[in-house]
Amino acid sequence: MTTTTEAPAAAGATPVFRLTGGRVRLDGREILHGIDLEVAPGEVVALMGPNGSGKSTLVRALLGLVPLSGGTRELFGARRFRDWGRIGYVPQRLSVGGGVPVTVREIVSSGRIARRARWRPASAADRHAVDHAMEAVGIAHLARQSAGGLSGGQQQRVLIARALAGQPDVIVMDEPLAGVDAANQDALAATLTRLVADGVTVLLVLHELGPLAGLITRSVVLEHGEIVHEGEAPEPSGDCAEPGHDHVHPHAEPAGASLWDTGFRAAKDC
Numbered sequence: 317m318t319t320t321t322e323a324p325a326a327a328g329a330t331p332v333f334r335l336t337g338g339r340v341r342l343d344g345r346e347i348l349h350g351i352d353l354e355v356a357p358g359e360v361v362a363l364m365g366p367n368g369s370g371k372s373t374l375v376r377a378l379l380g381l382v383p384l385s386g387g388t389r390e391l392f393g394a395r396r397f398r399d400w401g402r403i404g405y406v407p408q409r410l411s412v413g414g415g416v417p418v419t420v421r422e423i424v425s426s427g428r429i430a431r432r433a434r435w436r437p438a439s440a441a442d443r444h445a446v447d448h449a450m451e452a453v454g455i456a457h458l459a460r461q462s463a464g465g466l467s468g469g470q471q472q473r474v475l476i477a478r479a480l481a482g483q484p485d486v487i488v489m490d491e492p493l494a495g496v497d498a499a500n501q502d503a504l505a506a507t508l509t510r511l512v513a514d515g516v517t518v519l520l521v522l523h524e525l526g527p528l529a530g531l532i533t534r535s536v537v538l539e540h541g542e543i544v545h546e547g548e549a550p551e552p553s554g555d556c557a558e559p560g561h562d563h564v565h566p567h568a569e570p571a572g573a574s575l576w577d578t579g580f581r582a583a584k585d586c
Protein backbone atom coordinates (compact mmCIF):
# COMPACT_ATOMS: atom_id res chain seq x y z
CA MET A 317 0.00 0.00 0.00
CA THR A 318 1.29 3.47 -0.77
CA THR A 319 1.50 6.18 1.88
CA THR A 320 -0.29 9.49 2.29
CA THR A 321 2.83 11.38 1.27
CA GLU A 322 2.60 10.08 -2.29
CA ALA A 323 0.52 11.99 -4.80
CA PRO A 324 -2.50 10.09 -6.13
CA ALA A 325 -3.18 9.70 -9.83
CA ALA A 326 0.21 10.95 -10.98
CA ALA A 327 -0.07 12.17 -14.56
CA GLY A 328 1.39 9.67 -16.99
CA ALA A 329 1.67 6.96 -14.33
CA THR A 330 1.22 3.36 -15.49
CA PRO A 331 -2.49 2.56 -15.33
CA VAL A 332 -3.61 0.05 -12.74
CA PHE A 333 -6.00 -1.44 -15.31
CA ARG A 334 -5.79 -1.10 -19.06
CA LEU A 335 -8.21 -2.92 -21.34
CA THR A 336 -7.91 -2.24 -25.04
CA GLY A 337 -10.59 -3.48 -27.42
CA GLY A 338 -11.60 -5.99 -24.73
CA ARG A 339 -14.10 -8.64 -25.85
CA VAL A 340 -15.55 -11.43 -23.74
CA ARG A 341 -17.70 -14.34 -24.88
CA LEU A 342 -19.65 -16.45 -22.41
CA ASP A 343 -21.62 -19.51 -23.50
CA GLY A 344 -21.05 -18.58 -27.14
CA ARG A 345 -22.51 -15.08 -26.73
CA GLU A 346 -20.40 -11.94 -26.85
CA ILE A 347 -20.99 -10.03 -23.57
CA LEU A 348 -18.38 -7.26 -23.90
CA HIS A 349 -17.99 -5.71 -27.33
CA GLY A 350 -14.58 -4.09 -27.55
CA ILE A 351 -14.09 -2.15 -24.31
CA ASP A 352 -11.37 0.49 -23.99
CA LEU A 353 -10.86 1.41 -20.34
CA GLU A 354 -7.97 2.65 -18.26
CA VAL A 355 -7.95 3.26 -14.52
CA ALA A 356 -5.08 5.40 -13.25
CA PRO A 357 -3.48 5.11 -9.81
CA GLY A 358 -5.47 7.04 -7.18
CA GLU A 359 -8.73 7.10 -9.15
CA VAL A 360 -12.05 6.09 -7.60
CA VAL A 361 -14.10 4.76 -10.49
CA ALA A 362 -17.77 3.80 -10.35
CA LEU A 363 -18.90 1.28 -12.93
CA MET A 364 -22.62 1.78 -13.48
CA GLY A 365 -25.37 0.63 -15.81
CA PRO A 366 -28.51 -1.49 -15.98
CA ASN A 367 -28.72 -5.10 -14.83
CA GLY A 368 -27.06 -7.41 -17.32
CA SER A 369 -25.12 -4.60 -19.02
CA GLY A 370 -21.84 -6.41 -18.31
CA LYS A 371 -20.44 -4.64 -15.24
CA SER A 372 -19.42 -7.78 -13.34
CA THR A 373 -18.06 -9.33 -16.51
CA LEU A 374 -15.98 -6.22 -17.16
CA VAL A 375 -14.56 -6.34 -13.64
CA ARG A 376 -13.71 -10.00 -14.10
CA ALA A 377 -12.14 -9.23 -17.46
CA LEU A 378 -10.01 -6.46 -15.95
CA LEU A 379 -8.86 -8.83 -13.22
CA GLY A 380 -8.08 -11.66 -15.62
CA LEU A 381 -10.79 -13.89 -14.14
CA VAL A 382 -12.38 -14.45 -17.56
CA PRO A 383 -10.42 -14.92 -20.77
CA LEU A 384 -10.62 -12.27 -23.47
CA SER A 385 -11.88 -13.36 -26.88
CA GLY A 386 -10.34 -10.19 -28.31
CA GLY A 387 -8.22 -7.23 -27.28
CA THR A 388 -5.54 -6.92 -24.62
CA ARG A 389 -5.43 -6.52 -20.87
CA GLU A 390 -2.70 -5.13 -18.64
CA LEU A 391 -2.56 -5.02 -14.86
CA PHE A 392 -0.06 -2.52 -13.47
CA GLY A 393 1.46 -2.42 -16.94
CA ALA A 394 1.99 -6.19 -17.17
CA ARG A 395 0.25 -8.50 -19.62
CA ARG A 396 1.34 -11.52 -17.59
CA PHE A 397 0.47 -10.25 -14.15
CA ARG A 398 1.30 -12.45 -11.16
CA ASP A 399 1.52 -10.08 -8.17
CA TRP A 400 -2.00 -10.80 -6.88
CA GLY A 401 -1.21 -9.37 -3.46
CA ARG A 402 -1.54 -5.92 -5.03
CA ILE A 403 -5.23 -6.47 -5.73
CA GLY A 404 -8.06 -6.74 -3.22
CA TYR A 405 -11.25 -8.10 -4.79
CA VAL A 406 -14.59 -8.15 -2.98
CA PRO A 407 -16.97 -10.15 -5.16
CA GLN A 408 -20.68 -9.45 -5.41
CA ARG A 409 -21.89 -12.34 -3.32
CA LEU A 410 -20.02 -15.00 -1.46
CA SER A 411 -21.00 -17.22 1.40
CA VAL A 412 -18.08 -16.45 3.69
CA GLY A 413 -18.32 -19.67 5.67
CA GLY A 414 -19.07 -21.98 2.77
CA GLY A 415 -20.60 -24.44 5.25
CA VAL A 416 -17.17 -25.10 6.82
CA PRO A 417 -16.76 -24.07 10.47
CA VAL A 418 -14.32 -21.19 10.16
CA THR A 419 -13.75 -18.10 12.26
CA VAL A 420 -13.84 -14.50 11.08
CA ARG A 421 -10.12 -14.22 11.76
CA GLU A 422 -9.35 -17.27 9.62
CA ILE A 423 -11.26 -15.82 6.68
CA VAL A 424 -9.59 -12.44 7.01
CA SER A 425 -6.19 -14.15 7.35
CA SER A 426 -6.74 -15.91 4.02
CA GLY A 427 -6.41 -12.46 2.46
CA ARG A 428 -2.69 -12.54 3.39
CA ILE A 429 -1.89 -15.65 1.41
CA ALA A 430 -0.73 -13.83 -1.72
CA ARG A 431 1.55 -11.66 0.45
CA ARG A 432 3.10 -14.48 2.49
CA ALA A 433 6.33 -16.27 1.73
CA ARG A 434 5.46 -19.73 0.44
CA TRP A 435 5.15 -22.45 3.12
CA ARG A 436 6.00 -19.97 5.88
CA PRO A 437 3.76 -19.58 8.95
CA ALA A 438 2.12 -16.21 9.50
CA SER A 439 4.65 -13.58 10.56
CA ALA A 440 4.11 -10.74 13.04
CA ALA A 441 3.54 -8.47 10.03
CA ASP A 442 0.85 -10.84 8.73
CA ARG A 443 -0.91 -10.92 12.10
CA HIS A 444 -0.68 -7.14 12.39
CA ALA A 445 -2.16 -6.66 8.90
CA VAL A 446 -5.06 -8.97 9.79
CA ASP A 447 -5.71 -7.13 13.08
CA HIS A 448 -5.55 -3.80 11.29
CA ALA A 449 -7.95 -4.90 8.54
CA MET A 450 -10.52 -6.12 11.07
CA GLU A 451 -10.25 -2.89 13.05
CA ALA A 452 -10.62 -0.82 9.88
CA VAL A 453 -14.07 -2.26 9.23
CA GLY A 454 -15.12 -2.58 12.86
CA ILE A 455 -15.16 -6.37 13.20
CA ALA A 456 -12.24 -6.91 15.60
CA HIS A 457 -14.71 -7.97 18.29
CA LEU A 458 -16.00 -10.75 16.01
CA ALA A 459 -12.55 -12.28 15.36
CA ARG A 460 -13.20 -15.58 17.16
CA GLN A 461 -16.79 -15.96 16.05
CA SER A 462 -17.86 -18.51 13.50
CA ALA A 463 -18.53 -16.79 10.18
CA GLY A 464 -21.64 -18.87 9.64
CA GLY A 465 -23.82 -16.91 12.05
CA LEU A 466 -23.01 -13.41 10.83
CA SER A 467 -25.54 -11.00 9.37
CA GLY A 468 -25.28 -9.95 5.72
CA GLY A 469 -23.68 -6.61 6.63
CA GLN A 470 -21.15 -8.31 8.91
CA GLN A 471 -20.31 -10.88 6.23
CA GLN A 472 -19.66 -8.11 3.77
CA ARG A 473 -17.31 -6.43 6.23
CA VAL A 474 -15.45 -9.73 6.66
CA LEU A 475 -14.95 -9.90 2.90
CA ILE A 476 -13.73 -6.31 2.81
CA ALA A 477 -11.35 -7.00 5.70
CA ARG A 478 -10.05 -10.06 3.84
CA ALA A 479 -9.29 -7.85 0.84
CA LEU A 480 -7.67 -5.18 3.06
CA ALA A 481 -5.51 -7.74 4.89
CA GLY A 482 -3.45 -8.12 1.73
CA GLN A 483 -2.66 -4.39 1.88
CA PRO A 484 -3.62 -4.00 -1.76
CA ASP A 485 -2.76 -1.11 -4.05
CA VAL A 486 -6.18 -1.39 -5.66
CA ILE A 487 -9.48 -2.52 -4.23
CA VAL A 488 -12.29 -3.75 -6.45
CA MET A 489 -15.81 -4.17 -5.07
CA ASP A 490 -18.80 -5.53 -6.94
CA GLU A 491 -21.99 -3.84 -5.67
CA PRO A 492 -20.78 -3.15 -2.13
CA LEU A 493 -23.96 -1.21 -1.26
CA ALA A 494 -26.47 -3.85 -2.38
CA GLY A 495 -28.48 -5.19 0.55
CA VAL A 496 -26.46 -3.14 3.06
CA ASP A 497 -28.27 -0.87 5.53
CA ALA A 498 -27.59 2.87 5.77
CA ALA A 499 -25.31 2.60 8.82
CA ASN A 500 -23.10 0.00 7.14
CA GLN A 501 -23.06 2.03 3.91
CA ASP A 502 -21.74 5.00 5.89
CA ALA A 503 -19.15 2.78 7.56
CA LEU A 504 -18.02 1.54 4.14
CA ALA A 505 -17.75 5.14 2.90
CA ALA A 506 -15.54 6.00 5.89
CA THR A 507 -13.31 2.98 5.26
CA LEU A 508 -12.94 3.81 1.57
CA THR A 509 -12.22 7.45 2.38
CA ARG A 510 -9.26 6.36 4.53
CA LEU A 511 -8.00 3.98 1.84
CA VAL A 512 -8.21 6.65 -0.85
CA ALA A 513 -6.31 9.06 1.42
CA ASP A 514 -3.61 6.38 1.64
CA GLY A 515 -3.34 6.33 -2.16
CA VAL A 516 -5.32 3.14 -2.82
CA THR A 517 -7.05 2.98 -6.22
CA VAL A 518 -10.71 1.97 -6.07
CA LEU A 519 -13.01 0.41 -8.66
CA LEU A 520 -16.63 -0.09 -7.62
CA VAL A 521 -19.62 -1.60 -9.37
CA LEU A 522 -22.57 0.48 -8.21
CA HIS A 523 -26.23 0.84 -8.99
CA GLU A 524 -26.41 4.05 -7.02
CA LEU A 525 -23.70 6.17 -5.47
CA GLY A 526 -25.35 6.69 -2.08
CA PRO A 527 -22.87 7.83 0.58
CA LEU A 528 -19.96 7.07 -1.78
CA ALA A 529 -20.93 9.94 -4.11
CA GLY A 530 -18.32 12.36 -2.76
CA LEU A 531 -15.51 9.86 -3.27
CA ILE A 532 -16.11 8.97 -6.90
CA THR A 533 -13.71 10.68 -9.31
CA ARG A 534 -15.12 9.14 -12.50
CA SER A 535 -18.20 7.27 -13.50
CA VAL A 536 -18.20 4.75 -16.36
CA VAL A 537 -21.61 3.65 -17.62
CA LEU A 538 -22.09 0.40 -19.50
CA GLU A 539 -25.03 -0.58 -21.62
CA HIS A 540 -25.34 -3.82 -23.59
CA GLY A 541 -21.64 -4.55 -23.13
CA GLU A 542 -20.40 -1.18 -24.35
CA ILE A 543 -19.26 1.97 -22.57
CA VAL A 544 -21.86 4.64 -23.28
CA HIS A 545 -20.69 7.35 -20.88
CA GLU A 546 -17.51 8.29 -19.03
CA GLY A 547 -17.15 11.32 -16.83
CA GLU A 548 -18.95 12.89 -13.94
CA ALA A 549 -21.08 10.73 -11.77
CA PRO A 550 -24.76 11.65 -11.57
CA GLU A 551 -25.79 13.78 -8.60
CA PRO A 552 -28.56 12.50 -6.38
CA SER A 553 -31.62 14.68 -6.26
CA GLY A 554 -35.16 14.77 -4.87
CA ASP A 555 -35.98 12.18 -2.20
CA CYS A 556 -32.74 10.37 -2.89
CA ALA A 557 -30.71 13.26 -1.59
CA GLU A 558 -32.55 13.20 1.73
CA PRO A 559 -30.38 12.03 4.62
CA GLY A 560 -32.90 9.40 5.70
CA HIS A 561 -33.16 7.78 2.28
CA ASP A 562 -32.53 4.07 2.52
CA HIS A 563 -30.36 2.74 -0.32
CA VAL A 564 -30.94 -0.95 0.15
CA HIS A 565 -33.37 -1.81 -2.59
CA PRO A 566 -32.21 -3.77 -5.62
CA HIS A 567 -32.95 -2.35 -9.07
CA ALA A 568 -34.69 -4.48 -11.60
CA GLU A 569 -34.36 -2.83 -14.98
CA PRO A 570 -36.89 -3.19 -17.74
CA ALA A 571 -35.47 -5.10 -20.70
CA GLY A 572 -33.94 -2.78 -23.26
CA ALA A 573 -34.13 0.29 -21.02
CA SER A 574 -31.89 3.11 -22.24
CA LEU A 575 -28.97 4.70 -20.46
CA TRP A 576 -30.74 7.87 -19.49
CA ASP A 577 -33.68 5.92 -18.13
CA THR A 578 -31.54 3.49 -16.24
CA GLY A 579 -27.89 4.19 -15.47
CA PHE A 580 -28.76 7.72 -14.56
CA ARG A 581 -31.99 6.73 -12.95
CA ALA A 582 -29.72 6.16 -9.97
CA ALA A 583 -29.57 9.92 -9.69
CA LYS A 584 -33.08 10.79 -10.69
CA ASP A 585 -35.06 8.02 -9.09
CA CYS A 586 -32.53 6.14 -6.96
Ligand SMILES: Nc1ncnc2c1ncn2[C@@H]1O[C@H](COP(=O)(O)OP(=O)(O)OP(=O)(O)O)[C@@H](O)[C@H]1O
Binds near residue numbers: 371
Ligand atom coordinates in the same frame (compact mmCIF):
# COMPACT_ATOMS: atom_id res chain seq x y z
N1 LIG B 1 -21.10 -17.33 -16.68
C1 LIG B 1 -21.92 -16.82 -17.58
N2 LIG B 1 -22.32 -17.55 -18.64
C2 LIG B 1 -23.15 -17.03 -19.56
N3 LIG B 1 -23.64 -15.78 -19.54
C3 LIG B 1 -23.26 -15.01 -18.51
C4 LIG B 1 -22.39 -15.49 -17.47
N4 LIG B 1 -22.21 -14.49 -16.59
C5 LIG B 1 -22.94 -13.43 -17.04
N5 LIG B 1 -23.56 -13.76 -18.19
C6 LIG B 1 -24.43 -12.87 -18.97
O1 LIG B 1 -23.65 -11.73 -19.32
C7 LIG B 1 -24.45 -10.56 -19.29
C8 LIG B 1 -23.79 -9.55 -18.40
O2 LIG B 1 -23.81 -10.06 -17.08
P1 LIG B 1 -23.10 -9.27 -15.90
O3 LIG B 1 -23.34 -10.05 -14.65
O4 LIG B 1 -21.72 -8.95 -16.29
O5 LIG B 1 -23.95 -7.92 -15.87
P2 LIG B 1 -24.09 -6.84 -14.73
O6 LIG B 1 -24.17 -5.52 -15.41
O7 LIG B 1 -23.02 -7.03 -13.72
O8 LIG B 1 -25.50 -7.22 -14.12
P3 LIG B 1 -26.09 -7.03 -12.64
O9 LIG B 1 -26.23 -5.56 -12.42
O10 LIG B 1 -27.40 -7.72 -12.72
O11 LIG B 1 -25.14 -7.70 -11.69
C9 LIG B 1 -25.83 -11.00 -18.82
O12 LIG B 1 -26.66 -11.14 -19.95
C10 LIG B 1 -25.58 -12.34 -18.18
O13 LIG B 1 -26.71 -13.16 -18.30
